[in-house]
Amino acid sequence: MTVLDAGVVVLDIEGTTGSLSHVREVLFPYARRELAGWLARHGDEPRVRDLMDSVRRELDRPGLEPDGVAAALAAWSDADVKAAPLKTVQGWIWAEGYAAGHLRGHVYPEVPGVLRAWRAAGIGTVTYSSGSAAAQRDWFRHTGYGDLSGLVDAVFDLDSAGAKTDPASYRAIARVTGERPGRLLFLSDVAAELDAAVAAGWQAVGVRRGGDPRGPAVPGHRTVPSLDRLRVRRPSPSAPSRPLPEVSSS
Numbered sequence: 001m002t003v004l005d006a007g008v009v010v011l012d013i014e015g016t017t018g019s020l021s022h023v024r025e026v027l028f029p030y031a032r033r034e035l036a037g038w039l040a041r042h043g044d045e046p047r048v049r050d051l052m053d054s055v056r057r058e059l060d061r062p063g064l065e066p067d068g069v070a071a072a073l074a075a076w077s078d079a080d081v082k083a084a085p086l087k088t089v090q091g092w093i094w095a096e097g098y099a100a101g102h103l104r105g106h107v108y109p110e111v112p113g114v115l116r117a118w119r120a121a122g123i124g125t126v127t128y129s130s131g132s133a134a135a136q137r138d139w140f141r142h143t144g145y146g147d148l149s150g151l152v153d154a155v156f157d158l159d160s161a162g163a164k165t166d167p168a169s170y171r172a173i174a175r176v177t178g179e180r181p182g183r184l185l186f187l188s189d190v191a192a193e194l195d196a197a198v199a200a201g202w203q204a205v206g207v208r209r210g211g212d213p214r215g216p217a218v219p220g221h222r223t224v225p226s227l228d229r230l231r232v233r234r235p236s237p238s239a240p241s242r243p244l245p246e247v248s249s250s
């Protein structure tokens with residue numbers, strides 16, 4: 001059992017609270033299949049027109065026709081590019097899939113109990129995923145264990161925090177939570193994300209589920225196989241934070 005003191009736990013989603021294969025083999029292909037038809041049906045909505053403009057800006061191609069925008073989103077999806085406009089439209093498409101009963105958010109069996117235990121102990125629970133904030137809320141709203149979204153205190157995504165491999169994103173999240181960096185704990189299955197959190201002065205622990213083809217440990221990080229192998233204790237308000245490494249505050 002790994003024991004840590006933290007006021008807020010920040011959770012990655014894919015590979016940490018839920019299965020990598022569910023995201024890659026169910027959610028991504030669902031959005032990819034629906035993408036062209038969905039854009040054609042919803043293309044006149046202001047939110048979709050704004051999204052198309054954000055794709056044009058990202059590509060620096062202001063005159064790109066709607067078909068070209070749809071092709072760019074499809075190409076990002078095929079290459080699993082973590083581009084915010086793709087993540088936003090995937091979330092909109094999944095929302096319809098959840099509402100129609102075609103999709104369900106996958107969480108591992110220990111997750112509901114662990115989230116409840118953290119809530120009871122006064123530990124904040126936040127998610128930070130490349131998936132859009134709306135997609136993250138829907139994921140927890142529609143699990144096989146019922147609606148768990150009420151156990152998540154805040155949600156961060158690429159729009160609100162930035163890229164998950166950039167230490168500045170973790171500094172931005174720390175500022176919003178008001179928690180000192182040393183009292184924040186990030187859990188993820190990806191070493192580069194954990195590295196970025198550590199560079200921002202956070203505590204970080206890897207999560208690698210049994211049978212993961214990448215192996216049982218996240219390179220360079222202490223790793224647990226499930227969230228219930230971690231005991232998180234809330235530090236007293238006066239307890240000193242772990243000393244911060246020398247990082248720029250910009």
Ligand SMILES: CSCCC(=O)C(=O)COP(=O)(O)O
Binds near residue numbers: 014023129164
């Ligand atoms: C329900 S969130 C969908 C996950 C997603 O779109 C993704 O790209 C995975 O990102 P994560 O940061 O959760 O590993």
Ligand SMILES: [Mg+2]
Binds near residue numbers: 012014015016188189
């Ligand atoms: Mg992940």
